[in-house]
Amino acid sequence: MVNIFKAYSYSILRGIMKFVGLRPQMIEIEPGTVIKLWAPTKTSDKPAVILLHGFAVDGMLTWQLQALSLAGQYAVYVPDFMFFGGSTTDRTEKSVAFQAQSTGGLVSFELARKCPELVESLVVPGSVMTLTESISAHFFQRMGDDGVMLSSWSDFLLPQSAKGARTKFKIATYKLPRWIPECFFRQYVEVASERRKEKAELLEALVIPDDEDPNKIPTLSQRVHLLWGANDKIFPMKVAISLKEKLGEKATLESIEGAGHVALLERPIVYNRLLRKTLASLVEAGVILAPNS
Secondary structure (H helix, E strand, O other): EEEEEEEEHHHHHHHHHHOOEEEEEEEEEEEOOEEEEEEEEEOOOOOOEEEOOOOOOHHHHHHHHHHHHHOOOOEEEOOOOOOOOOEEEEEOOHHHHHHHHOOOOOOOOOOOOOOOOOEEEEEEOOOOOOHHHHHHHHHHHHHOOOOOOOHHHHHHOOOHHHOOOOOOOOEEEEOOOOOHHHHHHHHHHHHOOHHOOOOHHHHHEEEEOHHHOOOOOOOOEEEEEEEEEEOOOOOOOOHHHHHHHHHHEEEEEEEEOOOOHHHHOOOHHHHHHHHHHHHHHHHEEEEEEOOOE
16 A cells, blocks of 8 residues: 555655755765755755744655745745654764764754854744753643653654554644545655654653753844743743743743644644744744754
8 A cells, every 4th residue: 555645755745845946955965864855956145944843744745834834935845854754864873962963943943052153043933942851751741731642752653553643642732633544644654654763762862850941041142932832731832931931031832722732734724824924023044943843
């Protein structure tokens, strides 16, 4: 049986992106490390926007609707993170810092902190600055209170059954449509399970002890706009409010009603309208649009 995710990515989506001026490139950034990056086919003086995906599928499957919306006005770049899509490495390191060196949520904050000369501003939808042990524990506790028993992020983000995938999407969305067939979730598991071992190791490396959090006292010089699903179950609005207060006067916050953690897919028209408005006020040199974690 043909996997709908792979078939769509390799044929229809590729053609759509080519039509709006984007094409995939394979870039070897060091021996053994290759990044797949969707980029403009022609050079231009348009402001650059980098779209960074979360821990679900690759960059373009995540951001396709936003790439289409932005490609006419901005130079849009969509990389795949390590072990997603076409990006691979033979390095054993799985840290956020290595991901930031490679491609750019979590990675965007790291890149903005380490390389302020490359990042003018950020738009952050549903991502914390660092994934600490306490943030993780609070999430697992909330899920347990709702009857979903999880012991690690891998349990949640790397489901191994159609039932587990349905649970993941149910948590990530405000209201998951009941009509989605079981085959959708089975085929999602097939895609998500590619390089599962490496992804699980990456998730383990992302969680750090609270006392090792480098962003306890933020040092970001960039403007940050937080664009949040008002009904996010993974990082609730109180997390967004706390993050805004932590970032200080350079941060702004906007929420989207009737949307959960994946607001960009649940309410794409509203999301894209707010995104274009935000980018128009932020863009000077280049913006990283951070992922949902």
